[in-house]
Amino acid sequence: MNNIKQDHASASTEFNKDEAHVDWHDETLWFVRSKRDKAVFQIPEWEQLREAGSQIKNHVLSNMHDYLVEFEKKATENGIKIHWAADGQEHNEIVYSIIKNEGVNRMVKSKSMLTEECHLNEFLKEKGVEVIDSDLGERIVQMRQEPPSHIVLPAIHLKRAEVGETFHQHLGTEKGATDPQYLTEAARQHLRDTFLSRKVALTGVNFAIAETGGFVVCTNEGNADMGVHLADVHIASMGFEKIIPKVEHLGVFLRLLARSATGQPITTFSSHFHKPRAGQKMHIIIVDNGRTKQLGRPDFRNSLKCIRCAACFNTCPVYRRSGGHSYHTAIAGPIGSILAPNLDMARNADLPFASTLCGSCSNVCPVKIDIHEQLYKWRQVLVQEGHVSSVKSLGIKSMSTILSSPSFYRTAGKLGRFLMKNSPFMTNNNLNVWYQHRDMPDVPKESFREWFIREKGGK
């Protein structure tokens, strides 16, 4: 995997140079979180619904093999071609071979975070295949040659003026135009041409149902349907964890997903696909790409319950103020920070530390992933596996020595409040960093312990 340009902390420092923009970003996402709150508080049984979602997913994780086999069998009976991809590369090659087989060099794609994870667009570009993302937000970031910064709202880091400028450059809209209606209409016209001229359409999968071999794709723009209804070939890419056992379970997940994602009671389009229509070909690519490995990690396996609603992003006080790109991984935010180290520990060692462990993510998660606990556990793993700098290790080790010994601690304290310099959070003599924007408390005349001994005679 590529090396990262900047770690989370430096990228965030960069992002925070424009404080007004950070405020806007924070408030925009907080608004989504508030909408989610309003929507879920209308459902008295919300917490039971989360519990049900979580239990179903846990059950699937424990019976993955059986459900995948069942799904493959049913889908094949329905006339869908199933492909298995061990990793991103294999996934991309399968997609390419299907496109090549059709004798075309263009494809339309609705939102699929999995293809971001596999870097499909870059791969196909190199092969001379043009991919147009049909989700509006995806299209915007694609034109700007940026990755999405959010899994539900890919262009949420951009203000209207920036979108206007992008459209001006790429779609020839008027310079300086920011009217959303005007801009959306321009995008719509441009995408309409794309839809009409593409023979191959790729979609993601939100839920794949083992008992029927069908799958559901949720969008708000209807772009997935538009793409596949007009195309001769429909490719659906899914991570294997998208499986749910029965159709009736959709009643749990569709309710959880839309409310958690955007505060809507249901996504505008929940499209159910079961078999290719006459004359159409349908492929499903089931991707592993590290998921088996994650499934084998007892502490982290339940991160695979994720239904990609992004509620954890919207509630995360760090994400709201650092922006999605600071996470340098396809899936940003709290969930990204527990998924990414599984794929590449060295590259993503900074991410589990990009959190205050406030726990809000775990509370909003519709499938009850203990995200903040996994962040804590990844920290332990990353240190044990040697992915934390030796300077930091040294600082922590000496701190640990002092704090493990009452006499050291007391002597250190007497020698001028050692915590001033070696305070636990000042590892590595980071006092200067603290001082950039904060003062330290005044040093008291005596410590509590000294007061206690003086006042109470040490008893």
Added chain:
Amino acid sequence: MKVALFIPCYIDQFYPQVGIATLQLLEKLGCEVIFPLNQTCCGQPMANSGFEHLNKDCDNNFVENFKDFDYIVSPSGSCTLHVKEHLHGSDEQASTHIRKHLYELSEFLTDILKVESLSVQFPHRVGLHQSCHGQRGLKLAQMSELVAKPFSKTEHLLNMVDGLSLMELDRKDECCGFGGTFCVTEEAISVKMGKDRISDHTRHTVEYITGTDVSCLMHLEGILKRQGSAIKVKHIAEILNG
């Protein structure tokens, strides 16, 4: 009732007045308070940095100091939570005993002492900073994310104080950005989060920010002082002790 006091290292070194207020308050409420002198730290700073494995000696020291008490009280939600979740000294039985018998101060006042009234005054507008570990970890108050009945042990206690007006905030349980080593390793975000918390309190014209965690308050106070703000911070023990 015999109570052992656990005073986290920040409080011992920087905010002794919080330890003193806690001790006096517990004594006023009829407790016999003991302060085991060889205590140092709960080990959280190491553990949250990924070095939990270095905590054996620190944990053993903690166990040695507190194993003989049925009530251990601490004026810090964060340290209390850490011990409750992660204390594993060599003597596992003693560690379990401690994990089960350690209380954050406002939790102890509410659930064990069942305090229903206090004769203290604090005629000021106060904003409550609901620290995450106390709230989401120890469940000192209902969390805004959950569809569940609201309650707040801390607010309940503050409401017993004469003259104190608790001001509503826009985001009542947003993190302040302290986060242990996060406050220096992710300095930009940490400070921005702190500033945003402070703006919320400022908008609601508070005179004092109070809370159950000195670490959060120290971070907020650091920013307030730098801004030259008139808002002061006070740990909840200081207000309840009068």
